[in-house]
Amino acid sequence: MAYSLDFRRQVFKVKQKDQLTFQELSDRFGIPIRTIFRWQQRIEPKNKRNKPSTKIDMEALRKDVQDYPDRYQYERAKVFGVSQSAIFYALQRLNISYKKNAISS
Numbered sequence: 616m617a618y619s620l621d622f623r624r625q626v627f628k629v630k631q632k633d634q635l636t637f638q639e640l641s642d643r644f645g646i647p648i649r650t651i652f653r654w655q656q657r658i659e660p661k662n663k664r665n666k667p668s669t670k671i672d673m674e675a676l677r678k679d680v681q682d683y684p685d686r687y688q689y690e691r692a693k694v695f696g697v698s699q700s701a702i703f704y705a706l707q708r709l710n711i712s713y714k715k716n717a718i719s720s
Contacts, residue, residue, distance in 0.1 A: 617660045618646075624658065626651070670697050671705045680711055 630640050641648040672695075679691060688706070692699045706712065 618650075620659060623654050623660075626654070627658075671695055671701060673705065673709060676702075676705055677709060677711075680706075680709075684713075 626640065626644055626646070629635065629643070630637075635643065637648050637651055640646075640651055676691070676695070679686070679694065688702045689699045691702045695702065
């Protein structure tokens with residue numbers, strides 16, 4: 616779990632106020648010294664990875680969903696040559712989800 620931005624700022628306020636070294640700061644708060652150095656470079660926590668899909672052509676997946684809306688994820692995975700979980704995450708990136716009806720017809 617990541618440290619909050621408020622806590623990170625508080626650590627640097629204490630460092631400046633008490634004129635502490637990084638090692639003393641690390642011992643005082645019980646935080647690895649490398650983490651404090653990393654915070655010095657970028658204090659805001661990273662919220663999300665920004666990594667595009669590399670194996671799946673997103674436009675081809677979108678077309679496949681339009682052409683075959685009833686296909687299961689494992690069937691799409693066979694077509695694209697990837698795992699079912701890769702299809703799951705790609706569909707999430709496309710904001711495509713289908714909810715099943717609770718009442719059968």
